[in-house]
Amino acid sequence: MKKIGVIGAGLMGNGIAQTMAMSGKYVILQDITEEALLKARNKIEKSLGRLEKAGHINQERVTNTLSKITTTLEIEQACKESDLIIEAVPENLQLKRTIFEQLDRYAPTHAILATNTSELSVTSIAAVTNRADQVIGMHWFNPAPVMKLIEIVKGIDTSNETVKMIESISEEVGKETVLVKDTQGFVTTRALSAHMLECMRIYEEGVASLEDVDKAIRLGLNYPMGPLQLADYVGLDTMLYASEGLVEAYGDRFRPPQILRKLVEAGHFGVKTGRGFYSYE
Ligand SMILES: CC(=O)CC(=O)SCCNC(=O)CCNC(=O)[C@H](O)C(C)(C)COP(=O)(O)OP(=O)(O)OC[C@H]1O[C@@H](n2cnc3c(N)ncnc32)[C@H](O)[C@@H]1OP(=O)(O)O
Numbered sequence: 396m397k398k399i400g401v402i403g404a405g406l407m408g409n410g411i412a413q414t415m416a417m418s419g420k421y422v423i424l425q426d427i428t429e430e431a432l433l434k435a436r437n438k439i440e441k442s443l444g445r446l447e448k449a450g451h452i453n454q455e456r457v458t459n460t461l462s463k464i465t466t467t468l469e470i471e472q473a474c475k476e477s478d479l480i481i482e483a484v485p486e487n488l489q490l491k492r493t494i495f496e497q498l499d500r501y502a503p504t505h506a507i508l509a510t511n512t513s514e515l516s517v518t519s520i521a522a523v524t525n526r527a528d529q530v531i532g533m534h535w536f537n538p539a540p541v542m543k544l545i546e547i548v549k550g551i552d553t554s555n556e557t558v559k560m561i562e563s564i565s566e567e568v569g570k571e572t573v574l575v576k577d578t579q580g581f582v583t584t585r586a587l588s589a590h591m592l593e594c595m596r597i598y599e600e601g602v603a604s605l606e607d608v609d610k611a612i613r614l615g616l617n618y619p620m621g622p623l624q625l626a627d628y629v630g631l632d633t634m635l636y637a638s639e640g641l642v643e644a645y646g647d648r649f650r651p652p653q654i655l656r657k658l659v660e661a662g663h664f665g666v667k668t669g670r671g672f673y674s675y676e
């Protein structure tokens with residue numbers, strides 16, 4: 396697999412594009428606005444700069460990586476020569492199904508179509524295509540260039556060959572993999588949401604301040620980030636979508652706390668909008 400299409404250039408899409416390009420893949424990154432593409436390119440440059448400063452890569456690798464990434468507003472353009480297309484648009488089943496109809500229409504017949512969904516049904520997304528055996532969940536973690544895991548999700552009709560190809564390219568770009576069944580939330584989102592939603596409730600009940608809930612988990616349980624800080628980092632909109640899907644599958648224990656719903660209703664999605672549980676302005 397030499398050419399990779401990435402659909403959606405937000406938080407995850409730009410990190411996935413960067414990771415692929417750093418391993419020598421040609422990447423075509425697509426979004427619906429010029430502004431989103433510009434923002435993505437800036438984020439990639441910043442992240443590469445950070446890796447260079449830390450001594451992980453040299454200037455030549457930065458230049459090479461950037462030269463391998465092109466951007467487009469046309470989904471057809473991102474598909475037509477790609478061997479693998481990774482979708483990273485917002486966590487909404489209807490939107491993803493609409494995108495996959497188009498991926499199926501425009502991508503070469505050999506291409507694998509992967510979704511970066513955090514918890515939605517890969518099987519349902521695959522069902523709108525004529526190649527369900529070549530559709531798979533490829534679940535990355537934020538920040539994509541740094542996090543070690545890719546959670547591979549095998550839909551009902553995903554072929555073993557498709558799984559092998561995704562295991563192989565994941566390894567090629569320096570990631571470890573786990574293989575999971577297509578169930579709501581897989582392993583990681585189910586586990587992470589249980590933890591984060593409970594911590595939001597602890598804060599909402601006034602048991603401790605925002606800072607102290609985060610500090611307790613960070614220092615007491617040795618997590619790299621506190622749960623509320625991490626929720627802002629992941630995106631509260633994504634957290635809310637995920638919890639709503641998990642409620643449908645597993646019931647009330649994943650019910651979104653009021654504070655999460657209100658922050659999303661107010662347009663405060665976390666780091667990406669400048670405000671969430673914390674302010675970043
Ligand atoms: C919602 C879903 O579906 C799935 C998800 O993604 S859930 C969320 C998963 N992600 C997490 O849980 C992240 C938790 N946080 C962490 O692991 C860490 O805080 C972190 C890696 C983000 C930052 O690490 P840190 O030690 O706190 O800060 P920092 O020292 O700045 O960074 C550590 C290293 O990562 C690098 N780094 C961090 N973010 C980076 C980025 N965006 N690009 C490039 N490099 C980055 C830094 O340069 C640094 O490198 P060195 O140690 O070699 O100097």
Ligand SMILES: NC(=O)C1=CN([C@@H]2O[C@H](COP(=O)(O)OP(=O)(O)OC[C@H]3O[C@@H](n4cnc5c(N)ncnc54)[C@H](O)[C@@H]3O)[C@@H](O)[C@H]2O)C=CC1
Pocket residue numbers: 402403404405406407408425426427428431482483484485486487494511512513514534535536537628629630633667
């Ligand atoms: N935020 C996180 O930590 C993680 C998110 N995910 C999943 O990745 C996906 C994307 O999440 P984020 O990157 O956080 O969201 P985001 O909101 O940062 O980015 C989404 C991007 O998709 C673009 N977009 C919207 N409609 C589009 C369309 N029709 N065609 C092309 N692009 C379109 C938006 O303009 C935006 O740039 C979601 O499914 C999410 O659940 C997976 C792992 C981690």
